[in-house]
Amino acid sequence: MRIRDEEKVSLVKQKAIEGIVEYGFEGFSMNKLAKACEISVATLYIYFKGKDDLIISIAREEGDRMAAVFIENFHPDLSFEEGMRIQWINRYRYLQQNPITYLFFEQLRTSSYQVRFLEDFMVKFKVVISAFMHNVVSRGEMNAMPLEVFWSIAYGPLYSLVRFDQEGQSIGGKPFKMSDEVLWQTFGLVIKALKN
Amino acid sequence: MRIRDEEKVSLVKQKAIEGIVEYGFEGFSMNKLAKACEISVATLYIYFKGKDDLIISIAREEGDRMAAVFIENFHPDLSFEEGMRIQWINRYRYLQQNPITYLFFEQLRTSSYQVRFLEDFMVKFKVVISAFMHNVVSRGEMNAMPLEVFWSIAYGPLYSLVRFDQEGQSIGGKPFKMSDEVLWQTFGLVIKALKN
DNA sequence: ATTTTAAATGAATGAATATTCATTTATATT
DNA sequence: AATATAAATGAATATTCATTCATTTAAAAT
Structure with missing residues (x-):
């Protein structure tokens, strides 16, 4: 079984906070976040159920x-x-x-x-x-x-x-x-x- | 020359404020605003240069x-x-x-x-x-x-x-x-x- | 070494986004 | 009544959105 890259999860959380603070909720998106983390958007949906879950979890x-x-x-x-x-x-x-x-x-x-x-x-x-x-x-x-x-x-x-x-x-x-x-x-x- | 309907302009401003407060900037859009005011989206672009101008003007x-x-x-x-x-x-x-x-x-x-x-x-x-x-x-x-x-x-x-x-x-x-x-x-x- | 299993992905989905444009409509002036 | 002009529109644009899926990849268990 492949193991989850916890560093990547941390990076996602950090970049999400930074992104929301810099561009506001109106300028924040899953696609942009994935790009900022240099991962696939789909990966975000492995870590979190969706956008709402991501934000609320963080x-x-x-x-x-x-x-x-x-x-x-x-x-x-x-x-x-x-x-x-x-x-x-x-x-x-x-x-x-x-x-x-x-x-x-x-x-x-x-x-x-x-x-x-x-x-x-x-x-x-x-x-x-x-x-x-x-x-x-x-x-x-x-x-x-x-x-x-x-x-x-x-x-x-x-x-x-x-x-x-x-x-x-x-x-x-x-x-x-x-x-x-x-x-x-x-x-x-x-x-x-x-x-x- | 047709005259601008100032009541409609007021309605737009009021509904914009209400919409932003209720759904936040992330849930606010020009199309939704137009629908809420029961006017065409294009009309908003007669009143304002664009979304940013609308928000800043208000x-x-x-x-x-x-x-x-x-x-x-x-x-x-x-x-x-x-x-x-x-x-x-x-x-x-x-x-x-x-x-x-x-x-x-x-x-x-x-x-x-x-x-x-x-x-x-x-x-x-x-x-x-x-x-x-x-x-x-x-x-x-x-x-x-x-x-x-x-x-x-x-x-x-x-x-x-x-x-x-x-x-x-x-x-x-x-x-x-x-x-x-x-x-x-x-x-x-x-x-x-x-x-x- | 092979199998198993979940992580990770690239590409795609349809819906929603901001903005534009050709056209129609209403009114003030002639 | 006819003309001029800006308001108003419906439909369309390309782009971005959240989310999904079939596939590949890596590592733990056998």
């Missing part, structure tokens, strides 16, 4: 990797500031080290594959973040608020900032460049907003 | 409408809290009254048309928001910070919250529903973060 796999990073060193019973800091470190590190994959997720989020992916992903955090918030509130470190409000204040600015950095949108005079200093300056303001 | 037009709303009643020399409140009111009102158009912009932002649109749009705000921030800082109402940091804290949470509302992503137990109360609760926290 999304799920990368989503799991991302979720794993986000959750590193984090426990729901950490102090408010320490828990928040670890969440910011984890997210920032992932976004910096996986800029392409992050843009891939941004594509997904506004595509027709959105729903099927996001549900799976969110479930993993719902419980742990929810528990963290509950603990922090019951210790009086933060006021009670809807989970979505907390999420928006706690992480909204971080994602916004990373987007400025990655998309190179300079709204200020000089082009914006992310740095540890800017990151923690922003973090400080977020803590100020949430902390009692 | 984006620019809607962008101008949005920019106009955002800027209503706003002056760079308003007090910190008043200026911020007006920005939040304007943005929130637009997002609530134009949920589809907002999702259309979200699609654009992560598509291959991104750059051509965003540059035009941002330019309109750069100056006025920049001036507002400068005034506020020089009056000592807020500490100096990069414009991007300000933007991320000031508006990041609002957009994040609206997204929770519109995409119906319930990360909390019960499905999240936006309300004036939640909006101003979040606004209060943002002010707390930024105000000296």
Whole structure:
């Protein structure tokens, strides 16, 4: 029995992400992907059931990797500031080290594959973040608020900032460049907003 | 001379936005759009030079409408809290009254048309928001910070919250529903973060 | 060395894509 | 009423799309 070339499978996944990020879903096709990988289109249909399966499989796999990073060193019973800091470190590190994959997720989020992916992903955090918030509130470190409000204040600015950095949108005079200093300056303001 | 049916042109623009939002750029085509409008495909090429021109024209037009709303009643020399409140009111009102158009912009932002649109749009705000921030800082109402940091804290949470509302992503137990109360609760926290 | 089995392929499929064109239709001007 | 002119069309274009299939290739098992 011939054995499957796992390197080729990895190449397909990587090139798919790159292609989708570069040309959008509207400029992505199975034929182009095969060409970019220098394999036959038919081979793609050995690895995946079809285009949808390919995209969703990759999304799920990368989503799991991302979720794993986000959750590193984090426990729901950490102090408010320490828990928040670890969440910011984890997210920032992932976004910096996986800029392409992050843009891939941004594509997904506004595509027709959105729903099927996001549900799976969110479930993993719902419980742990929810528990963290509950603990922090019951210790009086933060006021009670809807989970979505907390999420928006706690992480909204971080994602916004990373987007400025990655998309190179300079709204200020000089082009914006992310740095540890800017990151923690922003973090400080977020803590100020949430902390009692 | 036969006269152009402007209602038909409007219908095309509206259906284009709806189609792109519903099926994404990957599920949008000139033929489908024509069918949805019950006109000939060829007619689309009388209104627009082609697919790209159609999308960019619509984006620019809607962008101008949005920019106009955002800027209503706003002056760079308003007090910190008043200026911020007006920005939040304007943005929130637009997002609530134009949920589809907002999702259309979200699609654009992560598509291959991104750059051509965003540059035009941002330019309109750069100056006025920049001036507002400068005034506020020089009056000592807020500490100096990069414009991007300000933007991320000031508006990041609002957009994040609206997204929770519109995409119906319930990360909390019960499905999240936006309300004036939640909006101003979040606004209060943002002010707390930024105000000296 | 032969057999078995799944991987990999090249070429093809019909459907959908963006765009064009010769023709028809409606209206403003003469 | 006749003419001029741009709007609107239906049908066609070549190209690209996702998917399939008969065939070949490589390696594990015999």
